[in-house]
Amino acid sequence: MQVWLRRFPLLRRSFSDMTRxxxxxxxxxxxxxxxxxxxxxxxxxxxxxxxxxxxxxxxxxxxxxxxxxxxxxxxxxxxxxxxxxxxxxxxxxxxxxxxxxxxxxxxxxxxxxxxxxxxxxxxxxxxxxxxxxxxxxxxxxxxxxxxxxxxxxxxxxxxxxxxxxxxxxxxxxxxxxxxxxxxxxxxxxxxxxxxxxxxxxxxxxxxxxxxxxxxxxxxxxxxxxxxxxxxxxxxxxxxxxxxxxxxxxxxxxxxxxxxxxxxxxxxxxxxxxxxxxxxxxxxxxxxxxxxxxxxxxVKNVGLDLDKEEAKVELKIDPKLPLVCLAFKLEENRFGQLTYIRIYQGRLKKGDYIINTSTKKRTKISRMVRMHSNEMAEINESEAGDICALFGIECNSGDTFTDGTVNYAMSSMYVPEPVISLSIRPIEKNAGIKFNKALAKFQREDPTFRVKIDEESNETIISGMGELHLQIYAERIRREFELPVELGAPAVNYRETIHGRADFNYLHKKQTGGNGQYAGVQGYIEPIPDLKPGELVPSRFVDKTIGNNIGGEFKAAIQKAFLECCKKGPQVGYPVLNLQYVLIDGQTHVVDSNSNAFMTATKQSFRHAFPNAKPTVLEPVMTVEITAPHDCQATVINGLVKRRALVKDTFTRADGTAGIIAEAPLAQMFGYASEIRGNTQGQGEFSMEFSRLEPVDPGALEELKMHYQEKVRREGNDDD
Known part of the structure; x- marks a missing residue:
């Protein structure tokens, strides 16, 4: 400790005179x-x-x-x-x-x-x-x-x-x-x-x-x-x-x-x-x-949680109840380091503090003052000062008190992420270490978000820009010795049909002993009477007459059809707005069973689907852009290259140009970097979902090719 004191003589000073x-x-x-x-x-x-x-x-x-x-x-x-x-x-x-x-x-x-x-x-x-x-x-x-x-x-x-x-x-x-x-x-x-x-x-x-x-x-x-x-x-x-x-x-x-x-x-x-x-x-x-x-x-104001968040002025007085804010978290080899600004009262090593968000009581075991990545031990700090604590479990923005008051500081502004990428560990069986890394960075950085896409099962990370996410990927490689791969997240496409196609499929299989026998007859068609742009899950419709197919077999047919709709035959995405109409079928007194009817249903669907004018729908986004007027032409040219349709241009109250366009989501990845480059960093944009529209034919063929390659690579067989 004497070495630190000699190196950092400021540690010997008193913090009582905050006027200096x-x-x-x-x-x-x-x-x-x-x-x-x-x-x-x-x-x-x-x-x-x-x-x-x-x-x-x-x-x-x-x-x-x-x-x-x-x-x-x-x-x-x-x-x-x-x-x-x-x-x-x-x-x-x-x-x-x-x-x-x-x-x-x-x-x-x-x-x-x-x-x-x-x-x-x-x-x-x-x-x-x-x-x-x-x-x-x-x-x-x-x-x-x-x-x-x-x-x-x-x-x-x-x-x-x-x-x-x-x-x-x-x-x-x-x-x-x-x-x-x-x-x-x-x-x-x-x-x-x-x-x-x-x-x-x-x-x-x-x-x-x-x-x-x-x-x-x-x-x-x-x-x-x-x-x-x-x-x-x-x-x-x-x-x-x-x-x-x-x-x-x-x-x-x-x-x-x-x-x-x-x-x-x-x-x-x-x-x-x-x-x-x-x-x-x-x-x-x-x-x-x-x-x-x-x-x-400086006037600092807290919120009294016991009085419906009434504002209360905090004073730079070490004798008053402690109120401090955890404004930054950082992980190092000693654990989580929590940066604290003290607004009122005094904080000493050995004191107990209470997190007003979680009500958890924690003892201060170690206090330090930071000099970049170096630290020096201290025993106390008081109102008006900034220090750091070890051994505190909290989130960025949590307020701590000594328990005699129940105050909270107002939260800081956290901007919404503007870009997302998929991320995965290259090594197999690295899930625990990978999840630990993502959890650490989420605690450190409120703008770094992680979610699992339910359909693609990809891990999607979101942040303030491509560099932001690239830095975190590199930190995972270095700090956790875990190589990862970044990629554009899967767009949530949908499959559907525009026409009707009949099916009449008989499944027969004899391998010794009881065999398999099941026949299904009917047609697939778009669900009728839907409003323009309306999207509903595909459904099974029973229009059979008589008892050719028993109730347990109809349940198997419906189950198999809905499984088919979870992963469409074109590009592997859910099938919407389609109905499977069953009008008749064939059974065998010995060889018919639920598995046979499930197989017959899946094959009938696969045979009929290509004949029903199938298409793939992609998300189209409404994009609103703000840019300097002298950059407007460059921005519009960039949008056109991304298959966007410019719907409106106007001048905002502050004199900047406003542009509203519609663009396929798949074409908008990487746009955050492009808009900054085209506007000298002054351009901003926001996107929101508008509707689903059929994919461009050229893009559709590419999607089909990639899906078929993926199926071959994974050795996937839905039979």
């Missing part, structure tokens, strides 16, 4: 530099001794990308927590993924954080996931700083990026910094409030050095400062009064107004720099302390 604590997240569009920025934060705060790059050549990788898959792919997959100290401010920090497939990681982090840093690429500006993150921050009322990153890159332009922020992000923003130079000449930053300039000396820019503001930037600095004051005057009464009266504002008055307006969710100060070039991260850390709220300054 900041719980923040780092969020952005993919490849905007979040993890690179966080690596600099850890270095400048003394948490790490060397800087490693996300896609570096040293095969170490950034500290917060601890998963091997993250380092291989150069992306963040799971949010990672750490803690550090900058000057007199204690910081709990969560680095979140940028890829839309892992948006739940951002969602649950922002659910428990008090503030955030929103990174925007200085070359690309506001992108699709930037706007998604903005919506998430506004959903949970999270104040934010905005950091324009990558100003060293070719094509970067802080003004263009600033304008895109003002146009696309519905939170008033203004610059509090200016860059010195641009692209490859970017060398430092000007603080427009203090009217000071800095460059960054040392191997990793670890020494911010005050320099004179360049002569050619003096006027721009004053203009930007004045613009900042004008923006603050619109959102802060104190500044508004001073501004209208023409009074001069002090630097501290401006900074205090920025803080008030930011915490009130009315304003976001914009900073800038280049994390990769080691410029600007220290000034962002200063701004975190200056402008983002402490836990005391």
């Amino acid at each position: 604590t900041r719980n923040i997240g780092i969020s952005a569009h993919i490849d905007s530099g979040k993890t690179t920025f966080t690596e600099r934060v850890l270095f400048y705060t003394g948490k790490i001794k060397e800087i490693h790059e996300v896609k570096g050549n040293d095969k170490v990788g950034a500290k917060m990308d601890s998963m091997e898959l993250e380092r291989e792919r150069g992306i963040t997959i799971q949010s990672a927590a750490t803690y550090c100290k900058w000057k007199d401010i204690n910081i709990n920090l969560i680095d979140t993924p940028g890829h839309v497939d892992f948006t739940i990681e951002v969602e649950r982090a922002l659910r428990v954080l008090d503030g955030a840093v929103l990174l925007v690429c200085g070359a690309s500006g506001v992108q699709s996931q930037t706007m998604t993150v903005d919506r998430q921050m506004r959903r949970y009322n999270v104040p934010r700083l905005t950091f324009i990153n990558k100003l060293d890159r070719a094509g970067s332009n802080y003004l263009t990026t600033y304008n895109s922020i003002k146009q696309k992000i519905p939170v008033r923003s203004a610059l509090i910094q200016l860059p010195i130079g641009q692209e490859d000449t970017f060398s430092g930053i000007i603080d427009v409030i203090e009217r000071k300039a800095y460059n960054f000396q040392g191997r990793y820019g670890e020494i911010p050095t005050e320099i004179a503001i360049p002569e050619n930037m003096l006027e721009k600095t004053q203009q930007t400062r004045q613009e900042l004051i004008e923006n603050l005057a619109d959102v802060d009464d104190f500044i508004g009064d001073k501004f209208l009266n023409g009074e001069t504002l002090t630097n501290q008055e401006i900074k205090d107004a920025v803080r008030r307006s930011t915490i009130a969710l009315k304003f976001s100060p914009i900073l800038m720099g280049s994390a990769y070039k080691n410029k600007g991260a220290q000034l962002v850390l200063d701004a975190v302390g200056d402008y983002l709220p402490s836990p005391y300054e």
Whole structure:
């Protein structure tokens, strides 16, 4: 333990002064530099001794990308927590993924954080996931700083990026910094409030050095400062009064107004720099302390379950009853690790806590503070803090108390999955390990869903995108040493007929002793008087006259017919809207039995079905798409290639294009990736079942061929 204390001196600090604590997240569009920025934060705060790059050549990788898959792919997959100290401010920090497939990681982090840093690429500006993150921050009322990153890159332009922020992000923003130079000449930053300039000396820019503001930037600095004051005057009464009266504002008055307006969710100060070039991260850390709220300054509300979920304000007071939220679950070699945000009260090792969802009482046996994938033992934590517990059985989003109150925190928003794939273990007899893996990932990730298709018996996994599901398949291979195979799930086709076909089949078999003898006569036809689009199970109709066939044999005939309808002869899917009409039959006093009549029925059905104008029906989906207007033609062309019929196009209230189309479900697999690619990540779509329609003849032949191959491969014989 002494080693941990020496390595992490923050563990010795008291958490009693939460006014000096900041719980923040780092969020952005993919490849905007979040993890690179966080690596600099850890270095400048003394948490790490060397800087490693996300896609570096040293095969170490950034500290917060601890998963091997993250380092291989150069992306963040799971949010990672750490803690550090900058000057007199204690910081709990969560680095979140940028890829839309892992948006739940951002969602649950922002659910428990008090503030955030929103990174925007200085070359690309506001992108699709930037706007998604903005919506998430506004959903949970999270104040934010905005950091324009990558100003060293070719094509970067802080003004263009600033304008895109003002146009696309519905939170008033203004610059509090200016860059010195641009692209490859970017060398430092000007603080427009203090009217000071800095460059960054040392191997990793670890020494911010005050320099004179360049002569050619003096006027721009004053203009930007004045613009900042004008923006603050619109959102802060104190500044508004001073501004209208023409009074001069002090630097501290401006900074205090920025803080008030930011915490009130009315304003976001914009900073800038280049994390990769080691410029600007220290000034962002200063701004975190200056402008983002402490836990005391954030209003948190619980629901009193004993009073019909009446709202109750939670206070950052360790003496009040404990209320904490499990916001993230993670499995490691020690068991389930549960990340906890404490909203009220104090949590100590050895305490008993109660899950208000299950009413289960559990003793706290182990508490830790996380530094990416490393952990340090702690004995207690209190209101306003974030820590992790071992040995707790719960789901993500469960609330724990000390039992003296029965409160629950409001749940986080969980988006619906947009894509599904089938998955199966390649090895036989791997069912137990396979199911264990799927159960683990479902506990970890609310957007990862698993179900068994009743008809195909396939295991279907659903998630936020193809990458999302591919990552889980790869994690099963690595973490459980179980190779799996992904594939498109089977579409729920249906078989039916459009005409009538007669049958008259006699089954005779003599093998010594009692033989088999059964004759059936009648016809198959579509069920009459159905409404257009109506789908009903196939049925048996008895129209026999006399006693040629006994009642026990009719029961066998009906049973065999219904078995035939479970797995149609064309592609192996259920047969609907068909009736099997029995009008007569033949029996033998010795050789007739139920098995003989079941065989005769199955053969009569197989012989008659091809003559009754059979067809295969496929699900047709109504697809609604939202996309930028300049991408509309590309989107429509993509739909046409998927055999879709565009029914309507229109303009939505927000100015985007709306498209409504109908498309076969079988053609829509993989569309989530296509729509993102065709719209620069800004397109969205939803699907719902519309009706069943006959399959295109070319597709039908392919389906039949695949089914016949499957029957041959499985050695299936229905006789």
